Amino acid sequence: MDAAPMQADQALFLRQSSLAPERVVERPKAASYDGDDMPEMDGGMRLMYMANEGDLDGICEALDDGVDVNFRDIDNRTPLHLAACQGSSQVVELLLNKGAEVDLKDVWGSTPLADAIHYKNHHVIKILEKHGAKQLVAPMRVQHKKEVPEYEIDSAELDFSKSVDITKGTFRKVSWRGIEVAVKQFEEEVFDEGDKVRAFRDELDLLQKIRHPNVVQFLGAVTQSSPMMIVTEYLPKGDLRKYLDRRGALDLTKVVRFALDIARGMNYLHENKPSPIIHCDLEPSNILLDDSGHLKVADFNVSKLLRVTGSVPKDLDKADSSCLMSLGRYAAPEVFGTKDYDTKVDVFSFALILQEMIEGCPPFPAKKDKDIRKAYAAKERPPFNAPSNRYAHGLKNLIEVCWSQKPSERPTFRQIINKLVYIDYAMTHKSTWSQMFQFTCFSNSHPRPHRNHHLGPSERSSSSSSSGSSS
Numbered sequence: 001m002d003a004a005p006m007q008a009d010q011a012l013f014l015r016q017s018s019l020a021p022e023r024v025v026e027r028p029k030a031a032s033y034d035g036d037d038m039p040e041m042d043g044g045m046r047l048m049y050m051a052n053e054g055d056l057d058g059i060c061e062a063l064d065d066g067v068d069v070n071f072r073d074i075d076n077r078t079p080l081h082l083a084a085c086q087g088s089s090q091v092v093e094l095l096l097n098k099g100a101e102v103d104l105k106d107v108w109g110s111t112p113l114a115d116a117i118h119y120k121n122h123h124v125i126k127i128l129e130k131h132g133a134k135q136l137v138a139p140m141r142v143q144h145k146k147e148v149p150e151y152e153i154d155s156a157e158l159d160f161s162k163s164v165d166i167t168k169g170t171f172r173k174v175s176w177r178g179i180e181v182a183v184k185q186f187e188e189e190v191f192d193e194g195d196k197v198r199a200f201r202d203e204l205d206l207l208q209k210i211r212h213p214n215v216v217q218f219l220g221a222v223t224q225s226s227p228m229m230i231v232t233e234y235l236p237k238g239d240l241r242k243y244l245d246r247r248g249a250l251d252l253t254k255v256v257r258f259a260l261d262i263a264r265g266m267n268y269l270h271e272n273k274p275s276p277i278i279h280c281d282l283e284p285s286n287i288l289l290d291d292s293g294h295l296k297v298a299d300f301n302v303s304k305l306l307r308v309t310g311s312v313p314k315d316l317d318k319a320d321s322s323c324l325m326s327l328g329r330y331a332a333p334e335v336f337g338t339k340d341y342d343t344k345v346d347v348f349s350f351a352l353i354l355q356e357m358i359e360g361c362p363p364f365p366a367k368k369d370k371d372i373r374k375a376y377a378a379k380e381r382p383p384f385n386a387p388s389n390r391y392a393h394g395l396k397n398l399i400e401v402c403w404s405q406k407p408s409e410r411p412t413f414r415q416i417i418n419k420l421v422y423i424d425y426a427m428t429h430k431s432t433w434s435q436m437f438q439f440t441c442f443s444n445s446h447p448r449p450h451r452n453h454h455l456g457p458s459e460r461s462s463s464s465s466s467s468g469s470s471s
Contacts, residue, residue, distance in 0.1 A: 015085035017077065017110040018118030020161075044071035051079035051095065054088040059095070069098045077106045084112035084128065087121035092128065102133045107160055109185070109227040151208045153220040153231055158183060166234075171299075173234055181219060182234045185227045204230075206277070214265030216288060216298035232298070240295060240353075241284035249360030252390065256424050259354050261295035262287060263420060266350065267413035269297070270343045278342070282349035283330040284356070328369030329362060333376040334407060344407035350416070351402035352382065358395065359386050379405050393426045394419065 041049065047067045050058035059079070063069055070078055080100045083091040092112075096102065103111050113133040116124040159175040163183075166173050171182045186200075207218040207230075222229040237243075240258070244250075250258070262282075269277040279286075279297065286299045332348035334341045352363045363382040364372050381403055384396060391399075398419050404410050411419075 043067040052082045080112045084116040151220040180234045212268040235288040237289040240287040255357045265297035344410045347410040393423045
């Protein structure tokens with residue numbers, strides 16, 4: 001037998017992780033091998049086998065041959081994990097004395113101590129705790145079942161066996177109840193303070209209420225076990241960043257349709273009651289494409305639920321500064337200043353995305369992020385290099401007013417939606433823009449198109465009812 005088959009067949013003789021999606025209560029003990037009968041396998045898997053079998057001499061021999069005591073298999077499990085599962089006190093002591101790390105996590109987030117607790121190996125538990133092992137206790141864990149939040153998902157239902165990275169390690173595609181979902185895991189260090197735990201709980205309470213076709217759907221969270229996770233719908237067509245990298249400049253019909261999708265999703269977030277949700281990281285990589293070809297706003301990793309008086313935030317959290325400094329190419333200049341900021345930071349980002357869809361390249365592609373921040377602060381904006389007909393029907397005017405230096409001069413997303421609807425109508429009907437509509441700086445009164453068949457059913461109904469009530 002070669003090394004590869006032995007690695008693939010390791011589940012036949014190893015107890016599974018305490019957090020594995022399909023737990024095996026008891027496996028038949030594998031046949032013991034002696035001398036020349038030992039199947040051929042690499043050093044790391046040989047050490048894993050010896051740890052599982054409780055072969056102290058074999059373990060010492062493997063370590064003397066230079067095998068890493070913290071060797072990890074395809075599931076990131078170590079010899080210490082296996083010894084903890086089997087309850088081999090002597091093996092656990094030997095591995096720890098040889099330098100095994102006591103709290104390494106496997107692919108499911110389980111530690112040797114968690115495995116020992118799961119299999120009720122009490123002697124091993126005491127040894128591991130003596131060497132500094134700590135139990136995985138979720139910061140949001142509650143005492144009574146009735147206190148478990150409605151959105152709670154049992155981590156055992158999440159199958160990571162065929163998981164795939166989606167966004168540079170931030171989200172992973174996993175299986176949950178037979179469907180593919182996106183999962184974001186959080187290390188315990190993220191919640192090392194009570195304020196962060198409360199903020200996370202508040203955000204989850206908020207996320208479960210969000211329902212909009214242009215916002216990625218929150219499905220639930222794991223908060224009663226460690227690691228904690230957020231689970232959202234999975235969109236296999238990827239993000240707008242990859243789409244633009246493949247396609248370059250888009251045709252104007254698609255530009256306007258995509259812009260409307262983004263604007264509608266952001267308007268929903270900004271008009272959240274009692275306080276707006278500011279994304280603050282709106283960029284193509286955080287906008288996803290669904291199966292029907294529409295866009296959805298996603299990943300509010302630095303989003304803020306702001307308490308506002310009028311339109312000025314009063315609780316700007318300076319602790320977010322480290323997150324904000326990682327932004328740049330799509331961030332409004334006021335984000336990096338000392339002044340408070342509001343929903344208009346997302347409008348600025350929207351303008352840059354809209355121009356990129358027309359130009360076919362990111363804003364200031366030759367500049368570094370830190371230089372772009374300086375350029376925005378100095379009132380520089382990406383140039384309009386595409387032919388003028390690519391900015392027909394007022395698109396250029398829309399972009400310019402959205403990235404105004406003064407946030408107060410930028411429109412709301414509700415106003416942006418109105419402008420895009422007019423632009424869509426003008427493009428569809430080949431009308432002369434100047435005859436149909438004089439594009440001014442977002443006044444409250446506009447001449448309306450004679451027909452409204454370009455609107456969705458709900459918008460047509462709303463339009464008709466408002467017309468009727470005003471007559």
